[in-house]
Amino acid sequence: NAGVTQTPKFQVLKTGQSMTLQCAQDMNHEYMSWYRQDPGMGLRLIHYSVGAGITDQGEVPNGYNVSRSTTEDFPLRLLSAAPSQTSVYFCASRALAGSGVQGEQYFGPGTRLTVT
Amino acid sequence: SQKIEQNSEALNIQEGKTATLTCNYTNYSPAYLQWYRQDPGRGPVFLLLIRENEKEKRKERLKVTFDTTLKQSLFHITASQPADSATYLCALLTGGGNKLTFGTGTQLKVEL
Numbered sequence: 001n002a003g004v005t006q007t008p009k010f011q012v013l014k015t016g017q018s019m020t021l022q023c024a025q026d027m028n029h030e031y032m033s034w035y036r037q038d039p040g041m042g043l044r045l046i047h048y049s050v051g052a053g054i055t056d057q058g059e060v061p062n063g064y065n066v067s068r069s070t071t072e073d074f075p076l077r078l079l080s081a082a083p084s085q086t087s088v089y090f091c092a093s094r095a096l097a098g099s100g101v102q103g104e105q106y107f108g109p110g111t112r113l114t115v116t
Numbered sequence: 117s118q119k120i121e122q123n124s125e126a127l128n129i130q131e132g133k134t135a136t137l138t139c140n141y142t143n144y145s146p147a148y149l150q151w152y153r154q155d156p157g158r159g160p161v162f163l164l165l166i167r168e169n170e171k172e173k174r175k176e177r178l179k180v181t182f183d184t185t186l187k188q189s190l191f192h193i194t195a196s197q198p199a200d201s202a203t204y205l206c207a208l209l210t211g212g213g214n215k216l217t218f219g220t221g222t223q224l225k226v227e228l
Contacts, residue, residue: 104162
């Protein structure tokens with residue numbers, strides 16, 4: 001199992017550009033989510049999904065879009081990049097509560113995004 | 117407002133000693149609490165989960181306690197080693213089970 005994979009690992013964007021951060025998991029997890037991590041702020045939830053076709057907002061959703069067309073993939077789209085979106089982005093997945101699994105969340109290696 | 121607080125100051129201890137990290141929360145009623153380890157440049161890795169009706173959980177050299185009255189969890193690493201040096205994050209399951217909310221983490225440094 002590859003677990004949770006993210007691409008790209010690094011990205012530099014100019015203000016106003018758009019891009020998609022890719023995330024895939026091969027563990028058949030229903031739940032997937034995106035976080036951003038900034039110094040002193042910890043991990044903050046951007047968007048999450050409890051299954052294909054179902055997404056919802058987290059703590060800091062503005063400026064980001066997501067979709068979930070398959071169980072495996074959960075891309076994060078930056079519509080018009082701003083310097084405030086400079087951060088490290090982590091994708092994560094887990095089995096849903098009640099499935100008998102302990103609920104541990106698996107994280108990808110992260111994407112380091114700089115917006116100039 | 118809802119808060120999850122971990123000591124932002126780094127914790128430095130000597131090899132072989134027990135490290136104790138604290139996670140305090142306010143205005144949450146979590147079903148369970150988790151602890152993660154994060155190394156520089158990497159994503160967090162799950163360590164332990166403890167449910168609201170459990171007082172203590174152990175895994176090898178790790179021990180977690182959960183006091184829902186005090187709204188506090190303690191994370192202990194016994195016989196600490198330099199390889200235990202990392203940032204440790206606590207997280208609460210909130211939002212009806214759909215959101216895992218993290219504290220800012222505490223950096224642990226184990227010195228020889």
